[in-house]
Amino acid sequence: MQHSVYLLGCGNHGSVLLDGFLLRSVNLKGIVDPEFQIGSSVLGIPVVSSGHLETLEKSLIRLINGLGVNGGTAPRNELFEHYILLGFSFCGFIHPTATVSPNGWLSPDSQVLAGAIVQYNARIEENSVLNTGCIVEHDCVVGKGSFIGPGAVLGGGVRTGNAAFVGVGATILPEVSLGSQCVVGGGAVVTRDVPAGVTVVGNPARAVQEPS
DSSP states (O other), rough: OEEEEOOOOOOOOHHHHHHHHHHHHEEEEEEEEESOTTTEEETTEBBBBBHHHTTTTTGGGGEOOOOOSSSSSSHHHHHHHHHTTOOBBBOOOOOOEEOOOSSSSSOOOEOTTTEEEETTEEEOOTTEEEOTTTOOTTTTOOOOTTTETTOOOOOOTTTOOOEEOTTOOOETTTTOOTTTTOEEEETOOOOOOOOOTTTEEEETTTTTTOOO
């Protein structure tokens, strides 16, 4: 059975997903986004209210998380949890130009965007995003609700905790661990483990000092 799909959020990240949906002929029925007028449309897909979802049989639909990140993964993960608690289920997305090893594991609701590469024995947990052109090498684990930015590289055996954010073009060297809710700045080169909740920047990456 093909479920009807509703996109939650059609800002920067959501619009990229929408563009990809059109390539995959996904059965996309509507967009929920308070920034758009209900009854309007985006690329031919109607904008509906969140209340409209409540009128539908939940077993017949799937949601996809179109919220991006702006300095952190918390809002995106909160949106996901909100709808899970309401009894909805999410689906994922794999762009047709992505390369995913058949010997890896992706949560059914994860998102793999254009040109991304997922290698042997990598594991991508729920509600995570592998953005455009990133590389997740062999034996990596990307924790729940994490977001790997465009062009980022995770070397073999890298592990991220839940809700980690890796910025554009960052490089995480093999076997390094990133703690939950940590942030890796764009272009950073991470050579050693990063504790939970810490932001690192630079090459080699160093923790951002808090104001005194």
